[in-house]
Amino acid sequence: MKKVLVILGPTATGKTDVALRLSANWRITQGKPFNFPQCELVSCDSRQIYTGLDIGTGKMPSNNHPELVRPEQDRRVSGSGSRNKFGMTNRNDIKRGKGYWEINRIKIWMYDVCDPKIQFNVKDYVIHAEKVIEDILKRGKLPIIVGGTGFYLKALLEGLPNLEIPINKKLRRELEKLNLKALQNKLQKLSPEKWENLNNSDRQNPRRFIRAIEIASTNSTSEEFLRATIRGGFKKYDVLKTGLTAPREVLNKRIDSRLVSRLDQGMVEEAKNLHKDGLSFTRMKELGLEYGMLAKLLAGEISENQLVDQLSAKIHQYAKRQMTWFRSENSVFWFDITSKNWTPKMEKIVLKWYDGGNDNTQN
RNA sequence: CCUGAGGUGGCAGAGCGGUUUAUGCAACAGACUGUAAAUCUGUACUAGGUGGGUUCAACUCCUACCCUCAGGA
Numbered sequence: 459m460k461k462v463l464v465i466l467g468p469t470a471t472g473k474t475d476v477a478l479r480l481s482a483n484w485r486i487t488q489g490k491p492f493n494f495p496q497c498e499l500v501s502c503d504s505r506q507i508y509t510g511l512d513i514g515t516g517k518m519p520s521n522n523h524p525e526l527v528r529p530e531q532d533r534r535v536s537g538s539g540s541r542n543k544f545g546m547t548n549r550n551d552i553k554r555g556k557g558y559w560e561i562n563r564i565k566i567w568m569y570d571v572c573d574p575k576i577q578f579n580v581k582d583y584v585i586h587a588e589k590v591i592e593d594i595l596k597r598g599k600l601p602i603i604v605g606g607t608g609f610y611l612k613a614l615l616e617g618l619p620n621l622e623i624p625i626n627k628k629l630r631r632e633l634e635k636l637n638l639k640a641l642q643n644k645l646q647k648l649s650p651e652k653w654e655n656l657n658n659s660d661r662q663n664p665r666r667f668i669r670a671i672e673i674a675s676t677n678s679t680s681e682e683f684l685r686a687t688i689r690g691g692f693k694k695y696d697v698l699k700t701g702l703t704a705p706r707e708v709l710n711k712r713i714d715s716r717l718v719s720r721l722d723q724g725m726v727e728e729a730k731n732l733h734k735d736g737l738s739f740t741r742m743k744e745l746g747l748e749y750g751m752l753a754k755l756l757a758g759e760i761s762e763n764q765l766v767d768q769l770s771a772k773i774h775q776y777a778k779r780q781m782t783w784f785r786s787e788n789s790v791f792w793f794d795i796t797s798k799n800w801t802p803k804m805e806k807i808v809l810k811w812y813d814g815g816n817d818n819t820q821n
Numbered sequence: 822c823c824u825g826a827g828g829u830g831g832c833a834g835a836g837c838g839g840u841u842u843a844u845g846c847a848a849c850a851g852a853c854u855g856u857a858a859a860u861c862u863g864u865a866c867u868a869g870g871u872g873g874g875u876u877c878a879a880c881u882c883c884u885a886c887c888c889u890c891a892g893g894a
Contacts, residue, residue: 469858505858515858579855609857618854625855659852659862669855746858767832771847776858782851 459696460595461812463497464615466605466787467702468780469773470712471795474499474516474566476702477602479801480808481564484600498558498594500587501568502605502614505745507583508574510732513725514748516716517569519561544572544582566604567594574737574745580613581621587614600812608783615697620673629675633668641667649674698811700804701790703781708796713773717766720748729756747772 463480465473481497501507505515512518558567567590572578587603587610594601605611613621633641645667646653652674653661660666704712729752733739742753751769754760760768784790791807793800 503858504856577856580857581855583855607857609853609855609859613854616854620854623855657852657862660860661862663853663861665856665860666853672855744856744859748858750858768846773858775847778850779857783853783857 460694462591462595462601462603462695462697463808463812464603464605464611464697464699465702466502466603466608466611466699466784466790468709468777468784469516469606470709470716470777471702471704473604473606473702474501474519476801476804477604478561478564480602480805482562483805496598497564497600497602499564499566500590500594500601500603501566502583502587502603502607502611503568504578504583504607504610505747505749506569507571507578508745509570509572510574510728510735510737511745511749513720513723513728514752516720517559518723544576544578574732575741579625580610580618583610584613584618584621606780608780608787612787623673623676626672626675629672630668633671638662638664638667641671645671645674696811698808699787699790700808701784701787701792702795703792704795706778709777710770710774713777714770717770717773721766726752726755729753747776 465477467473477497477499481499484497503515505511506517508515558565559569560566568583568587571586572582591601591603603611603614612618633644636644641664642653642661645656648671652670656666656670703709725748729742729749732742732749733753733756739753739757743750748769751760751765751772755762755765791804793804
């Protein structure tokens with residue numbers, strides 16, 4: 459079975475660095491007893507997807523890797539070429555070897571797949587990422603999925619039942635005009651079972667309603683529906699899930715110091731430029747966290763001090779949400795990055811898994 | 822020093838003479854099968870600058886003091 463390594467965990471645990479180090483180690487130790495693979499990283503992050511969100515999403519390595527390369531140089535020069543639905547100039551960017559970054563000669567995929575003005579979503583992610591991963595495997599390398607977006611990761615690994623039921627823009631536009639009560643009524647009428655299945659929290663979440671209604675109102679005999687269960691996720695691969703954590707307080711401290719260094723790296727400038735390139739503040743706010751706050755700063759709604767304080771809190775909350783999400787993830791080998799010797803331990807487990815092939819159940 | 826405004830919970834910020842309480846943010850916990858760094862839910866907690874009054878009752882009225890801010894000198 460083809461193998462895929464996953465490194466998941468909340469923000470600021472250093473997932474990417476670990477993945478890069480693993481990749482580098484493997485290359486260095488080539489020729490030893492194990493048949494070490496070469497690795498390529500696959501980002502699983504709902505914001506690194508977007509072009510131009512570099513510093514604020516941590517694509518830009520903070521400890522200035524000298525050999526950072528960005529193969530796709532002129533991506534943002536808006537030429538006259540036709541653009542795909544993600545606002546990229548060529549539909550096949552990924553196939554043609556674009557859409558990745560290279561750090562110390564290690565490729566990182568699923569960066570810069572979509573224009574930030576355009577809304578990306580899970581389905582887009584799954585489709586692209588699957589393609590990328592298959593391609594990496596075909597080239598005989600080990601894909602390392604580096605994931606902070608639990609939902610995307612889950613969809614990629616396990617599939618999403620209604621993934622094939624498309625977005626109905628017209629319907630959404632109408633539903634968005636309705637208030638919560640109206641949405642509730644509509645779903646109750648349309649699909650009582652669906653309503654029953656929603657928990658209290660989702661029953662007050664307009665955004666969930668809109669999709670639920672969207673699903674419920676597709677004709678169940680439609681072609682989309684028939685195809686709806688096709689996507690089955692990753693059953694065909696041998697997946698090892700590793701996870702990085704740290705105590706809350708440690709994480710918060712790391713987040714705060716990282717925030718300072720992102721500011722030093724020119725995060726504000728970056729946001730200014732994005733806005734100059736036509737990214738509205740409204741849209742920027744939708745992008746959340748750093749960009750959301752940066753938009754507020756640039757729009758004059760908050761001061762620089764407020765930016766730091768509020769953003770820090772927001773990212774703390776985000777990390778918390780990620781931890782809550784990942785807690786329910788099954789069969790993850792967790793490593794506390796504040797514990798001693800976690801790195802060699804992790805490497806050992808990974809190598810054993812990679813080399814073994816048959817000793818799969820160790821947790 | 823004068824004049825004006827004001828001092829409310831971790832922060833911001835309302836109303837009100839009387840036990841039900843603003844509210845928002847933050848905190849804590851959680852949900853989440855197509856915006857997921859988004860969206861949503863639940864919980865707890867913490868007040869009324871200080872000292873005097875008035876009143877059956879004061880965060881709410883009066884007063885002195887302290888402090889802050891703005892304008893003046």
